[in-house]
Amino acid sequence: MSPRTPRTSRSASRRTGLRPAVAQAAPPEARAALALRLQDARVALDRAERTLAQVRRLQSGADDDEHDPDGVPLSFEWSKAMAVRDQARAQVASLEDAAARADAGTFGVCSRCGRLIDPRRLAARPDATLCIDCARRG
Numbered sequence: 001m002s003p004r005t006p007r008t009s010r011s012a013s014r015r016t017g018l019r020p021a022v023a024q025a026a027p028p029e030a031r032a033a034l035a036l037r038l039q040d041a042r043v044a045l046d047r048a049e050r051t052l053a054q055v056r057r058l059q060s061g062a063d064d065d066e067h068d069p070d071g072v073p074l075s076f077e078w079s080k081a082m083a084v085r086d087q088a089r090a091q092v093a094s095l096e097d098a099a100a101r102a103d104a105g106t107f108g109v110c111s112r113c114g115r116l117i118d119p120r121r122l123a124a125r126p127d128a129t130l131c132i133d134c135a136r137r138g
């Protein structure tokens with residue numbers, strides 16, 4: 001009934017060969033560095049969660065008076081453990097985002113200006129989303 005014309009199929013195959021100009025595959029060493037950091041961050045998060053659980057146990061076992069004569073108040077330990085946990089959690093999330101960008105082919109592309117981020121910056125901070133110029137602009 002409506003056979004495809006050769007012109008249509010030719011333009012379709014040409015389209016599949018195209019890539020967005022800014023997309024790039026993350027280099028294997030960047031992926032490896034990212035995976036390593038993500039692993040470290042997850043270990044740190046796990047440790048922080050355990051510390052938090054430990055403080056929670058101490059707190060629930062403690063009397064209303066949380067002043068331990070030998071040490072710092074549990075509320076201090078608690079907020080410290082919370083801060084460490086939150087930071088570890090944010091780090092994991094940020095690295096997971098970077099890993100997702102590596103899969104999507106947008107790793108190393110500045111999220112603000114669209115230019116490529118300096119590989120040296122990415123080596124130091126694989127989860128960087130801004131190029132140095134945009135980061136400096138704040």
Ligand SMILES: [Zn+2]
Binds near residue numbers: 134
């Ligand atoms: Zn930028």
